[in-house]
Amino acid sequence: MxxxxxxxxxxxxxxxxxxxxxxxxxxxxxxxxxxxxxxxxxxxxxxxxxxxxxxxxxxxxxxxAGSEGTLAAITTVTVGLVPRPAHTHLTMLHFPGLREALRCVPQLLSHQPGAVELLDKFFIDLTRENRQYRQRLSFLKGDPGAVLIVEFAGSDPAPLRAQADAMQEDVRRTGFSGTAVTCEDPAEVANVWEVRKAGLGLLMSKRGDAKPLAFVDDAAVPVENLPDYAEQVVRICREAGTEAAFYAHASAGCLHINPLINLKTDQGMQQLQSISEAVIALAIEYGGTSTGEHGEGLARSLYNERVYGAELHRAFREVKGLFDPDNRFNPGKIVDAPLPWDPRYLRFQPGYRTPQSIGETRLDFSADGGFAGLVEMCNGQGICRKTAGGVMCPSFMATRDETHSTRGRANALRAAITGQLGTHGLDDPSLYEALDLCLGCKACKHECPSLVDMAKLKYEYLARYQDRNGVPLRSRLFGHIAAVNRLGSLFPGLANRSFRSRAVRALLQRWFGIDRRRSLPPLAPQTFQHWFQRHPKPSRAPNGPVILWDDTFLSHNEPEIGRAAVRVLEAAGFEVLLAHGRRCCGRPLISRGMLDAAREHAAHNVALLL
Known part of the structure; x- marks a missing residue:
C-alpha cells in the first residue's frame, strides 16, 4: 500500500x-x-x-461500485456468488387493499423469508388484460386489492413448509383473513416469478399515451413506514390528477411506484415535476432515500443534496473532481445534475410529433393509437434479447445483434417516424435492412410483456415501402407461393428434381436471392385435395358439417397434416367439407407486405362462407 x-x-x-x-x-x-x-x-x-x-x-x-460510470471505466469485474437454493416455497397472501398488505410486512419479516414482493391491483388488472400473462395468474384467487409473494428457500423442502405454515398461522392470529395460495412445484414457482419479473413491461403494456412511468419508482423507506408512506403517495398522485401502480420489494421497503402520466401534454410535464419532488421529499421525511436499487441516473441525481445535506453533497463533488477533473465520465449523474424534466432528456414531451409516420394504414391500428402508437409500445425492457427459452426473438438469437431484436427494430422505426433519420424517414435503407430479418413470426406479440407486434408493423411498413419502390421479385415469388405450388404440383416429381438441381439453385440465387445451399420445400406426390376427393366419406355425421381450410402448404407440401385432421374430425362425428372456389388464405401475401392483394383474397373467401 x-x-x-x-x-x-x-x-x-x-x-x-x-x-x-x-x-x-x-x-x-x-x-x-x-x-x-x-x-x-x-x-x-x-x-x-x-x-x-x-x-x-x-x-x-x-x-x-455503484458510481454509475461517473468515476472510472470498469474493464473487469469479479463478483461473489451464492449457491442457488435447491427448493423454494411460495405463499401468496391476498389482501383487500394496499395498506393492509404493507402493514403486514414487518410481521412477515420476523419469519426470515428470502423475499416479500408486492403486486397491487393496478398491476394485477393490467396483467389480466395481457394475452400471454393472464394465463399465468392461476396463483390468484378472486379479485384481491393487493398480493404479497412470500418466498422461503433452502436445501430441504420440509423446513420451508414449516416456516411458511408458521408464518401463515402468525398473521392469521393477528387479523389476516384473506386467501393464501401456496406452491413449491418448480414450474409453478417459476411461473409466479415470471409474472413478477415482467413487472415494468406489463405496466407499459397499457394502451394510450398515458403510461405508468418510472421516475419515483425506486425510493426506499424503512419497512415499518411503508403503509403511511404508500398512503401519502396515493394522495400525492390523486391531488396531481392521476394514479400509480405499486409493486416489487416490500421486504426491503423499496416499492416500485409508477404514476400514470402522459408526457406529451403540459399537464403531464407538471405532474412529472410535482410528483417527483413530493414523493422524494416524503421518502426522506420517512427516513428513506431517493433510490434503493436502480440508482440515480438523470431521474434522481437532482435530489442527492436533499438526501444527504449540503456538506456530504460537497464531499461527493470533491470525489468526482479527484477522479474525473475534466468531467468526462457520465456527466450530470450523482452531482451537478440537470433537471430531470428538462424536455431534452425525455423521449416524449409536449410538441412530440411523428411527422413521418404512416397516417392512413391498410391494417387496423386503432386499438394502438395508430402506427406510431404501436411503435411507441416498446419501452426498451429488452426481453427480446434473451438467448434461451421461448421464441422471441429468433433473429436476435441467431445474430446477437441489437439491430435484429424487436427492441432494435422498434427504436429504428421510432427514429424514422420522428425524423431522426433525416428526410429519408421510413425510406431509409438501414431501416429496411433492420426489418428484413424479421420473420414475421409474431413471437413478440405473444412474449413481449408490452405486446409489441413487430410483425404487424413490418407488414404495414413493407406495403408503404413497396408503394414507392416496387415489389421485389423475391417477394412476388413467396407472396404468390400458392400459385407456384399449384403449378409445380402438376408435375411434382419434375418440380422436386429441379428444386435440387444446382443450375436451378444458381438461378434462384441470382434472380430471387435464395441461397443456392437452400432448396424450395418439396412438393408431395399427391395433393391434399386430390386425396380428399377420393377419400370415402362416413355414412353418418351426427355433429354436422365443418369446413377444413387447407392452405397451400398443407395442400401441396405436407398433406399428411390434412389427412390426419380429417380422420380426427370424422372420428369426432363431423362431416368434413372444403370451401370450393377458395383462394389463397393471404398469409404469404401479408408476410411480404402485399396487403391489397391479401385483402382481395380475404374478401373473396369471406363471401364464400356467408
Missing amino acids: SALVARDTLEGRLYRDIPQLLARYAAAIERDYPRTWRNVAGYNLNRLHAAQQAGEPFSLVPLI
Whole structure:
C-alpha cells in the first residue's frame, strides 16, 4: 500500500487524497447517511469509512461500485456468488387493499423469508388484460386489492413448509383473513416469478399515451413506514390528477411506484415535476432515500443534496473532481445534475410529433393509437434479447445483434417516424435492412410483456415501402407461393428434381436471392385435395358439417397434416367439407407486405362462407 500511495499517478493521488477526504467528512458521514439499509444514492463514502474504522485494508472498490460510470471505466469485474437454493416455497397472501398488505410486512419479516414482493391491483388488472400473462395468474384467487409473494428457500423442502405454515398461522392470529395460495412445484414457482419479473413491461403494456412511468419508482423507506408512506403517495398522485401502480420489494421497503402520466401534454410535464419532488421529499421525511436499487441516473441525481445535506453533497463533488477533473465520465449523474424534466432528456414531451409516420394504414391500428402508437409500445425492457427459452426473438438469437431484436427494430422505426433519420424517414435503407430479418413470426406479440407486434408493423411498413419502390421479385415469388405450388404440383416429381438441381439453385440465387445451399420445400406426390376427393366419406355425421381450410402448404407440401385432421374430425362425428372456389388464405401475401392483394383474397373467401 505504501508503494501505491507514493506513486505520482492518478491512482497514487487517489489513494492519498480519498482517505484525507474521509477524515474531513467523518462526522457528516456518520450523521447524515440515510438510516434505511436499502440505499444506493450518492457515493459509498460510508462503506469506506466503516472499513477504515474496522481496520480493514483500504480499497477504492466500494467507492467505484455503484458510481454509475461517473468515476472510472470498469474493464473487469469479479463478483461473489451464492449457491442457488435447491427448493423454494411460495405463499401468496391476498389482501383487500394496499395498506393492509404493507402493514403486514414487518410481521412477515420476523419469519426470515428470502423475499416479500408486492403486486397491487393496478398491476394485477393490467396483467389480466395481457394475452400471454393472464394465463399465468392461476396463483390468484378472486379479485384481491393487493398480493404479497412470500418466498422461503433452502436445501430441504420440509423446513420451508414449516416456516411458511408458521408464518401463515402468525398473521392469521393477528387479523389476516384473506386467501393464501401456496406452491413449491418448480414450474409453478417459476411461473409466479415470471409474472413478477415482467413487472415494468406489463405496466407499459397499457394502451394510450398515458403510461405508468418510472421516475419515483425506486425510493426506499424503512419497512415499518411503508403503509403511511404508500398512503401519502396515493394522495400525492390523486391531488396531481392521476394514479400509480405499486409493486416489487416490500421486504426491503423499496416499492416500485409508477404514476400514470402522459408526457406529451403540459399537464403531464407538471405532474412529472410535482410528483417527483413530493414523493422524494416524503421518502426522506420517512427516513428513506431517493433510490434503493436502480440508482440515480438523470431521474434522481437532482435530489442527492436533499438526501444527504449540503456538506456530504460537497464531499461527493470533491470525489468526482479527484477522479474525473475534466468531467468526462457520465456527466450530470450523482452531482451537478440537470433537471430531470428538462424536455431534452425525455423521449416524449409536449410538441412530440411523428411527422413521418404512416397516417392512413391498410391494417387496423386503432386499438394502438395508430402506427406510431404501436411503435411507441416498446419501452426498451429488452426481453427480446434473451438467448434461451421461448421464441422471441429468433433473429436476435441467431445474430446477437441489437439491430435484429424487436427492441432494435422498434427504436429504428421510432427514429424514422420522428425524423431522426433525416428526410429519408421510413425510406431509409438501414431501416429496411433492420426489418428484413424479421420473420414475421409474431413471437413478440405473444412474449413481449408490452405486446409489441413487430410483425404487424413490418407488414404495414413493407406495403408503404413497396408503394414507392416496387415489389421485389423475391417477394412476388413467396407472396404468390400458392400459385407456384399449384403449378409445380402438376408435375411434382419434375418440380422436386429441379428444386435440387444446382443450375436451378444458381438461378434462384441470382434472380430471387435464395441461397443456392437452400432448396424450395418439396412438393408431395399427391395433393391434399386430390386425396380428399377420393377419400370415402362416413355414412353418418351426427355433429354436422365443418369446413377444413387447407392452405397451400398443407395442400401441396405436407398433406399428411390434412389427412390426419380429417380422420380426427370424422372420428369426432363431423362431416368434413372444403370451401370450393377458395383462394389463397393471404398469409404469404401479408408476410411480404402485399396487403391489397391479401385483402382481395380475404374478401373473396369471406363471401364464400356467408
